Amino acid sequence: MRLLSYLVSPLLWLLLATALLTVSNAVAASINSIDGVRVWPAPENTRVVFDLKTKPDYKYFTLSNPSRLVIDFKNTKNSTALKSLANNDPRIKLFRTSTSKSKSSTRLVLELAKSYQLTVFPLAPAGQYGNRLVIDLYDKNKKSQPIAKTTPNGKRDIIVAIVAGHGGEDPGSIGAKGSYEKRVTLAIAKKLSKLINQRSGFKAVMIRTGDYYVKHSRKTELARKNKADLLISIHADAFVSSKPDGASVLVQSSRRANSEFTRWIANRQDESELLGGAGETIKKTKDKNLAFTLADMKKEYTMASSYEFALHVIKEIKQVTKLHKKEPEGLSLAVLKSSDIPSVLIETGFISNPSEEKKLNNKHHQQKLANAIFKAVDSYFLENTPKGTLLAATTMKKHKVRSGESLSVLAQRYKISVATIKSVNKLKSNVLRIGQTLKIPRAG
Numbered sequence: 001m002r003l004l005s006y007l008v009s010p011l012l013w014l015l016l017a018t019a020l021l022t023v024s025n026a027v028a029a030s031i032n033s034i035d036g037v038r039v040w041p042a043p044e045n046t047r048v049v050f051d052l053k054t055k056p057d058y059k060y061f062t063l064s065n066p067s068r069l070v071i072d073f074k075n076t077k078n079s080t081a082l083k084s085l086a087n088n089d090p091r092i093k094l095f096r097t098s099t100s101k102s103k104s105s106t107r108l109v110l111e112l113a114k115s116y117q118l119t120v121f122p123l124a125p126a127g128q129y130g131n132r133l134v135i136d137l138y139d140k141n142k143k144s145q146p147i148a149k150t151t152p153n154g155k156r157d158i159i160v161a162i163v164a165g166h167g168g169e170d171p172g173s174i175g176a177k178g179s180y181e182k183r184v185t186l187a188i189a190k191k192l193s194k195l196i197n198q199r200s201g202f203k204a205v206m207i208r209t210g211d212y213y214v215k216h217s218r219k220t221e222l223a224r225k226n227k228a229d230l231l232i233s234i235h236a237d238a239f240v241s242s243k244p245d246g247a248s249v250l251v252q253s254s255r256r257a258n259s260e261f262t263r264w265i266a267n268r269q270d271e272s273e274l275l276g277g278a279g280e281t282i283k284k285t286k287d288k289n290l291a292f293t294l295a296d297m298k299k300e301y302t303m304a305s306s307y308e309f310a311l312h313v314i315k316e317i318k319q320v321t322k323l324h325k326k327e328p329e330g331l332s333l334a335v336l337k338s339s340d341i342p343s344v345l346i347e348t349g350f351i352s353n354p355s356e357e358k359k360l361n362n363k364h365h366q367q368k369l370a371n372a373i374f375k376a377v378d379s380y381f382l383e384n385t386p387k388g389t390l391l392a393a394t395t396m397k398k399h400k401v402r403s404g405e406s407l408s409v410l411a412q413r414y415k416i417s418v419a420t421i422k423s424v425n426k427l428k429s430n431v432l433r434i435g436q437t438l439k440i441p442r443a444g
């Protein structure tokens with residue numbers, strides 16, 4: 001018996017080895033392939049995305065004089081036309097193949113305009129995409145300069161940062177008829193930016209100006225660098241069912257109830273005085289508790305401001321489209337978490353709803369949405385005019401209430417409505433105190 005089993009086992013091993021060899025041959029036969037290449041030029045970087053049949057097995061290195069990036073795709077054949085891929089890109093001059101180490105592999109060479117900071121990473125299948133290899137070429141010296149300007153009289157513009165949701169490799173939601181959220185958001189953002197730039201004392205900063213993706217950290221960085229007073233993210237909603245429709249406005253969630261926010265807003269005149277120099281105090285103070293308290297107040301102040309702006313947006317946007325939610329929705333989203341800049345995210349409608357998808361693609365409807373958001377920006381900053389701005393200098397006068405003066409008397413004198421005085425000064429009643437200082441918008 002024992003002898004027999006010794007004889008049998010080498011035979012078994014041989015059988016097993018044959019079987020394994022067959023399996024490995026099958027793997028070698030199912031060679032990977034590059035099935036598509038997309039190039040996304042952006043102001044600060046170019047993203048190249050390779051579509052692959054299976055998970056990429058790759059190595060890369062760079063060469064200089066002239067600058068090149070060489071990528072070896074192991075066991076991969078190339079099924080794409082490379083010739084005109086670099087036509088519209090400022091950083092890549094040419095895509096070509098070169099002799100690879102083995103017959104079953106592909107060596108790709110990207111001829112570059114100069115040397116770049118490189119990031120190379122694979123992406124697992126997601127949504128409409130399969131396996132991908134992503135290459136980011138970043139400019140070594142970021143060119144973008146802050147656009148905030150001070151006028152000769154030392155007054156600055158109010159800066160509104162606009163983020164058109166998604167972009168480039170990230171299409172966002174896709175409508176029933178195939179429209180991409182990233183295109184709708186960019187179209188609305190451009191219209192909004194134009195309106196803001198036409199208004200004297202305001203400047204828009206588009207965080208994305210074309211079809212490319214901007215990393216979240218870079219969005220915040222750009223908004224901060226430009227000293228944005230407000231950050232508006234524009235999106236379109238989607239749901240598994242095609243039924244839901246309407247717009248909604250999202251702000252960062254807080255443990256505090258909305259009623260508390262409202263109280264905060266009502267009392268913030270005094271608070272804002274304190275917070276004016278809070279940033280400096282937070283930086284300089286040795287008192288940890290004070291720093292924490294101020295930082296916390298600053299955060300609360302930003303959240304309250306975001307919430308207040310969201311109310312302005314809802315008030316205006318409901319004139320031009322149905323609302324999905326009647327109140328600002330508190331959510332914990334990375335894009336809203338810049339604790340120093342009031343931020344809102346506007347879902348302009350449901351792209352997954354066929355009739356709303358059609359509207360979102362309609363230029364007139366996009367313009368209506370942009371107009372509504374612009375009106376909200378305008379009315380919000382009229383009520384909350386930052387100090388030192390051109391708007392504060394050119395549109396506001398101060399008036400100290402004297403004995404015998406009423407709202408209607410002042411309205412008549414300054415040729416504006418009682419409602420405007422009330423909203424700009426956040427007055428809840430018609431009663432004025434003697435000595436009270438009111439902001440009076442200049443007529444016209």
Ligand SMILES: [Zn+2]
Nearest residue numbers: 165172235236
């Ligand atoms: Zn979105």
